[in-house]
Amino acid sequence: MSSLNIPETCGVMLLPDCTLFPHGGLPLHIFEPRYRMMLADSLQGTCFFAIGRLLGKETDDLSRCAAPLGTMGLVRASRELDDGTSNLLLHGVIRVKFMDWLDSPYPKARILPVPSIFEPESQSNAALAALHEASDQVTRSLPAEVREALINMTQQIDDPSILADVMAQQFLHDPDERQDLLEMESAAARVAWICKKFESQA
Structure with missing residues (x-):
């Protein structure tokens, strides 16, 4: 995973009842202004953002309403539509723990990668x-x-x-x-x- 240059922080799309696994694919329609901004920042940078599960109603304290662990994904394909929304395919890469939620126009966290290794x-x-x-x-x-x-x-x-x-x-x-x-x-x-x-x- 080190060759993928996993960033220390990334945007997080919080979705109710949605979990992405590493090596899985998730089609998304990005329409909220904050997530459109997140996608634009992602495409201009690493092309990574994470999927986190929203637990109940979203509040200002994301540590209380978001699951502690999600999956960082890589944008495989993205198409911006005429109305400014986008359709994309996110490919799950690695589990990440949300360590700190940062001040940002969209959900953004400092993350810790959680590699998955089968033992023994x-x-x-x-x-x-x-x-x-x-x-x-x-x-x-x-x-x-x-x-x-x-x-x-x-x-x-x-x-x-x-x-x-x-x-x-x-x-x-x-x-x-x-x-x-x-x-x-x-x-x-x-x-x-x-x-x-x-x-x-x-």
Whole structure:
């Protein structure tokens, strides 16, 4: 991640019931003036901003109404429309902890990157096999072509922490469960949780 030049501060888009995982994609329509300003600053700089979950009504004290951890994303594509709003695709890069909320026209925080590393490495193959089995089970009710495309995508991922995040982005829908999983410190614990969750849905 160091090659990506993760900034020390970034803008944060606060959304209710929305969680972005690393390696996931999130289409956004930017229309609020403050977020239009945030996007302009982002595109002129690093092309990064974060997604944070808004917990209840937004107040002046963002530390009380925003989840403590979100995901920094990279703007992959952005198109400004005639009315000044924009459509874009944000690609999740890394979990970040919101350390301090800064004085800014839009939500902005000093951030601490939270890398995701699966340990112990000796159990990586077993974790991948379990995740692939869970993926097979959770996609059984999908149309054949969609199921095949999703399984092919997951089969190409050889890091269980990445695969767990990709599966969470694709298949986990409950907002509270998504946020809890995002904040779970251990990648191995996230893998175990996902496998148990999706096996129970089979």
